[in-house]
Amino acid sequence: xxxxxxxxxxxxxxxxxxxxxxxxxxxxxxxxxxxxxxxxxxxxxxxxxxxxxxxxxxxxxxxxxxxxxxxxxxxxxxxxxxxxxxxxxxxxxxxxxxxxxxxxxxxxxxxxxxxxxxxxxxxxxxxxxxxxxxxxxxxxxxxxxxxxxxxxxxxxxxxxxxxxxxxxxxxxxxxxxxxxxxxxxxxxxxxxxxxxxxxxxxxxxxxxxxxxxxxxxxxxxxxxxxxxxxxxxxxxxxxxxxxxxxxxxxxxxxxxxxxxxxxxxxxxxxxxxxxxxxxxxxxxxxxxxxxxxxxxxxxxxxxxxxxxxxxxxxxxxxxxxxxxxxxxxxxxxxxxxxxxxxxxxxxxxxxxxxxxxxxxxxxxxxxxxxxxxxxxxxxxxxxxxxxxxxxxxxxxxxxx
Amino acid sequence: xxxxxxxxxxxxxxxxxxxxxxxxxxxxxxxxxxxxxxxxxxxxxxxxxxxxxxxxxxxxxxxxxxxxxxxxxxxxxxxxxxxxxxxxxxxxxxxxxxxxxxxxxxxxxxxxxxxxxxxxxxxxxxxxxxxxxxxxxxxxxxxxxxxxxxxxxxxxxxxxxxxxxxxxxxxxxxxxxxxxxxxxxxxxxxxxxxxxxxxxxxxxxxxxxxxxxxxxxxxxxxxxxxxxxxxxxxxxxxxxxxxxxxxxxxxxxxxxxxxxxxxxxxxxxxxxxxxxxxxxxxxxxxxxxxxxxxxxxxxxxx
Numbered sequence: 001x002x003x004x005x006x007x008x009x010x011x012x013x014x015x016x017x018x019x020x021x022x023x024x025x026x027x028x029x030x031x032x033x034x035x036x037x038x039x040x041x042x043x044x045x046x047x048x049x050x051x052x053x054x055x056x057x058x059x060x061x062x063x064x065x066x067x068x069x070x071x072x073x074x075x076x077x078x079x080x081x082x083x084x085x086x087x088x089x090x091x092x093x094x095x096x097x098x099x100x101x102x103x104x105x106x107x108x109x110x111x112x113x114x115x116x117x118x119x120x121x122x123x124x125x126x127x128x129x130x131x132x133x134x135x136x137x138x139x140x141x142x143x144x145x146x147x148x149x150x151x152x153x154x155x156x157x158x159x160x161x162x163x164x165x166x167x168x169x170x171x172x173x174x175x176x177x178x179x180x181x182x183x184x185x186x187x188x189x190x191x192x193x194x195x196x197x198x199x200x201x202x203x204x205x206x207x208x209x210x211x212x213x214x215x216x217x218x219x220x221x222x223x224x225x226x227x228x229x230x231x232x233x234x235x236x237x238x239x240x241x242x243x244x245x246x247x248x249x250x251x252x253x254x255x256x257x258x259x260x261x262x263x264x265x266x267x268x269x270x271x272x273x274x275x276x277x278x279x280x281x282x283x284x285x286x287x288x289x290x291x292x293x294x295x296x297x298x299x300x301x302x303x304x305x306x307x308x309x310x311x312x313x314x315x316x317x318x319x320x321x322x323x324x325x326x327x328x329x330x331x332x333x334x335x336x337x338x339x340x341x342x343x344x345x346x347x348x349x350x351x352x353x354x355x356x357x358x359x360x361x362x363x364x365x366x367x368x369x370x371x372x373x374x375x376x377x378x379x380x381x382x383x384x385x386x387x388x389x390x391x392x393x394x395x396x397x398x399x400x
Numbered sequence: 401x402x403x404x405x406x407x408x409x410x411x412x413x414x415x416x417x418x419x420x421x422x423x424x425x426x427x428x429x430x431x432x433x434x435x436x437x438x439x440x441x442x443x444x445x446x447x448x449x450x451x452x453x454x455x456x457x458x459x460x461x462x463x464x465x466x467x468x469x470x471x472x473x474x475x476x477x478x479x480x481x482x483x484x485x486x487x488x489x490x491x492x493x494x495x496x497x498x499x500x501x502x503x504x505x506x507x508x509x510x511x512x513x514x515x516x517x518x519x520x521x522x523x524x525x526x527x528x529x530x531x532x533x534x535x536x537x538x539x540x541x542x543x544x545x546x547x548x549x550x551x552x553x554x555x556x557x558x559x560x561x562x563x564x565x566x567x568x569x570x571x572x573x574x575x576x577x578x579x580x581x582x583x584x585x586x587x588x589x590x591x592x593x594x595x596x597x598x599x600x601x602x603x604x605x606x607x608x609x610x611x612x613x614x615x616x617x618x619x620x621x622x623x624x625x626x627x628x629x630x631x632x633x634x635x636x637x638x639x640x641x642x643x644x645x646x647x648x649x650x651x652x653x654x655x656x657x658x659x660x661x662x663x664x665x666x667x668x669x670x671x672x673x674x675x676x677x678x679x680x681x682x683x684x685x686x687x688x689x690x691x692x693x694x695x696x697x698x699x700x701x702x
Contacts (some may be wrong), residue, residue: 012471012500020497028486210481214542217448217475218498220467383450 017219021227026235029198038194039239042187043246050250063087063132066094066103066112066124074116074143081139087131100124116140177266181347182320184270185340187243188277189313192339193306195236196281200289200298202228203378207293212382221379229282233275240274266347276363277339281305283367287374290381291389301388312340323348333359335366401425402550402581406456409442416442418605419456424581424598429572431592432585433686434602435694440585441478443602444554448475460550471499474548476556478585480539482527488538489514489523492545499546506545513541518567533564540568544575551575553584557591569595593686601693609693616689624682625655625663631674640669654682 012020029035065078075091082089092109094100100112104124111132114122123136206212206224215224244267251263288301315337319328323345332341332351338359345351381394402424409417416439424430434440445451447458449470458465465473483491492510493503501509514523517537522530527538536559543553551572557565572582572595586592592599593613600610609616629636630651637643637653642661646654655666663681670676684692 012498017498020494024494028483205483205485209484210477210479211483213445213448213450213477213479213481214475214495215498216450217473218467218471 014220014223017223018227018230021219021224022231022234025202025228025231029232029235035198035235039242042190042239042243046243046247047250050247050254054254062090063111063135064090064092064109065132065136066092066100066109067116068094068096068100068112068114069118070113070116074113074139077139077143078113078136081135081142085131085135087135089135111136116143177262177347177349178320178323178344180263180266181270181343182316183247184244184267185313185316185343187240188270188274188340188343189309189316191236191240191274192277192281192309195232195278196285196302196305196309198232199228199282200285200302201295202232203286203289204292204295204298207290207382208295216382221382222375225283225286225375225378229279229286233278233282236278237271237274240271244271266343269346270343273339273343276360276367279367280336280339280363280370281309283370283374287370287377290378291391291394293388297388308336309340312337316340316344319344320348323350333362335363338363401459401461402583403459404443404447404456405459407443407446407453407458408455409439409446409451409453416605417446417453420602420605420607421456422600422607422610424583426581427576427579428581428598429576429596430581430583431596431599432583432602433587433589433592433599433690434585438602439605440602441554444475444478444552444583444585447552448473448477450477472546472549474543474546474551474553476539476543476553478554480535482535482538482542484528485526487524487526488519488530491527491538492541495542496545499548501546509545509547510541513545516571517541532559533561536560537564537568540571544571549580551580551582551584553582555586556584557586557588565591589686589690599686601690603694609689613686613689616686616693617684623657624684625657625666626678626680626682627653627655627666627670627676628678629653629670629673629676632670633673636673637666637669640666651677 063082067074067078078091079089092103094103094109094112097114100114101124103109104112104126107126110125110130112124113136114124121140123133125133206215212224248263248267284305285302288305289298291301292298312331315327315331319325319332319341322328328341328345328350331337332345332355342351342356342359346356377391377394380396381389384394404420404422407417407420408415420439420443422430432440432443442451446453447465449465449467460469460473463469486494489510492513493506496506496509497503511523514520517540519534519537519541522534527535530538536556540553540556543551553572556568556572560568569591572584576582576597596613598610598612599616600607601616602608624646627637628651632651632653634648635645637648637655638645640661642658643666644656644658646656648654657663657666667676667679670679
């Protein structure tokens, strides 16, 4: 009898095994209906949010005013008044009152002004009320005052220009960046929960179907854990990046945001925090999930971690309103909370570089501890099926 | 040689294995029998590194079984385990890759074994959609797909219909012909008797009998003779010296002869009753050997 030839089969290195596991996670998840639907919903939601912004009048408003009679001075004063109110005014010359009525009726113009320089100027509109009326009234009032002053022989000195000195150099930009950071943190919160759930479900699926016995005959528990977290993490990062690109491109296209540089910086920052935060939450979710054998029991072990996430999100919202508060400052260092609070503080310009560095360092340390202890719990718990394991039992089983 | 050497294992105060030792030669089919809870599964799990022995070790070609060796072992766990939502073909290819095949070889092997075990048309179905019997075939294919050097199968035949049993048996025999040692546990002792070159009976944490079925037979105490005498009256053989009547039913008699008792004397007594329809030494079945071995240790233990 001869032993079968197995020269063409070489055992894998640990990295290859981790890569194989990660590859399976990605290829399985990317075809999963739930994943595809949730991704589509997220993107639609973001585009919808921006459209909403546009419809709400976030951009410049415009107004077309028809003019019967009058001269260049009227046109100029209308436009100046428009500038002051943030409305771009286009003036259209109309032949007579009949033409003006038709233009208003057909909504060719928003309003038509008759005989502006006469004693009884008239404004034709579809229905009363609206910003155009005020604009025209103030314009005519200004014109009339100027005319009367000129007639009275008063020489008008040009008004002195006002120099604006902002104490907070770029307050408006900061606010905008904070809003973007808060949106990003909302996204992080959602993705941590989504991908944490994926990791947890995967762990329980392997345990409940007992396929884990076949897997552990070929690899060590940490390789399985690492492959799972890295695979789903790569997918999560890809999804976050796609959403970020869609969001940034949309924001620029719809003209929702003025400062691309600052926006992109904040988005990249949120992406970086995704990586760190995901590693933390995925490890915690995986270890917690390894304690149960059925999907139904998953909720009970995941709740404590989910509460931590919710707290982080609430603090982040609070931090956006008051980035300098003690609560925001302290929680931006707490591992688990920092990925959601720190980006907001950074965007608000409240965090110095060493503060960010410290938060990252603490987070990395926490991840190292979780991977080390959690890895032991995971190894001990994987082959113990039945009810819900206690942490201590799992640790003891690992040694047995 | 695949050697199980002096395995001990206790779960808390429950001593499951108390020195389990046996050897399986390359190309040998080893049937691993034992009552429920005797420790068969624990023994196999120790070999696969899924449980840690308190003492003793498992060796393959003289080398303790470690992760590298384990990747060359095809394993079928007692509790079946497959990804329910993964397609059959992809699943097999994945397991082949985990065992060290490259992507292309894994694809070919998956296709080959799916075809071989009659799953060709179900390759693109999810495992959860298959019948239990077909899932069992996938499980076996997962153990065979990496062309392993050793096979360790925990209850591979349970839940299969007779046709499935035959195709599985044929696949295992083919592996033996390749020189692979095959260890499988089973409660279907007739099947073990038919397929296996060697048998080990585990009871109370120890191997109480092992060897070929013939060896077990000759080791079994007491020889039995079956005599069919349709016309005999009840108790016809009781008077023959050294003979104990085991059972007697309308002339169909099983007798146990003490060492030194003369079978010709029994024949003479039988002929005296009239027609003798059957007279032969009776080969104990593996079931009987098993019962015998298991009860023996109970007595010793008691």
